[in-house]
Amino acid sequence: MSRVSVKTREDLPAELQPLWDKMTTYGAFENQAGVMAHRPPIFKHIWSMLVDLSDEAVLSKRYLELALVTVSLLNKCTYCVSHHAPKLAIQGVSEEGAERLLDYKDHPELTDDDKLVVEYAIAVTNNWNRTRDEIFVRLREHFSEAQIVELTWRTALCGAFNRFNDILQFDIEQGVVVRDAAE
Known part of the structure; x- marks a missing residue:
């Protein structure tokens, strides 16, 4: 409540x-x-x-949802995983695949670009002060600077949403299937 x-x-x-x-x-x-x-x-x-x-739509919905679900899994935000895992499924990553995004390196449903997005979302969330230039070299091979800025902002903002949602404990809307992110 x-x-x-x-x-x-x-x-x-x-x-x-x-x-x-x-x-x-x-x-x-x-x-x-x-x-x-x-x-x-x-x-x-x-x-x-x-x-x-x-x-x-500067950033594809697939990349956006990959980042949002990754951050929400890291932060164990059930509200955001429940809302964004189905959006990621629409973009071609099954809900089972969404559950195991943090094990991205050998993920059969992810392309190399997808894996880079997940890796970057983890860096933005957990290693922002220790992230090296190497990842930006790889990001620039696939994304414009505008896309990198948006991906960074949306990932960081999702972390803020995770905290906002969880501390205030508002309910997940009726009709949204609850997906426990705390496992």
């Missing part, structure tokens, strides 16, 4: 309600957004950025 109340679209100022409507096209994140709605600037800026990045 959520440690703070979950607001609805109607609780937002009228000028932010269209953003709520756009947010729902991103996925079933109403509880997360409803908690953010306690602070309209947080709701506005986070969801505007996420919707804009999604609309621009």
